[in-house]
Amino acid sequence: MAQITDSIGEFRRKRRRELLTFAVLAFGIWPVVAVGVVGGYGFLVWMYQIVNGPPGPHDVKPAPSGPVE
DSSP states (O other), rough: HHHHHHHHHHHHHHHHHHHHHHHIIIIIIIHHHHHHHHHHHHHHHHHHHHHHHHHOOOOOOOOOOHHHH
């Protein structure tokens, strides 16, 4: 009977540790990683556009300044 009690106690300890590990990963580490990845990508795009200019047509000429018909 002592073995069964020990295995139940061990099961509960393992389950508690596993739930705590899941909570730390799900609500602590992964949100920080996700924000870091998205922020890093945004920073990369920002730096790329500073160096190479924004996307879109680059040879846009202003409209002639004559009379409007």
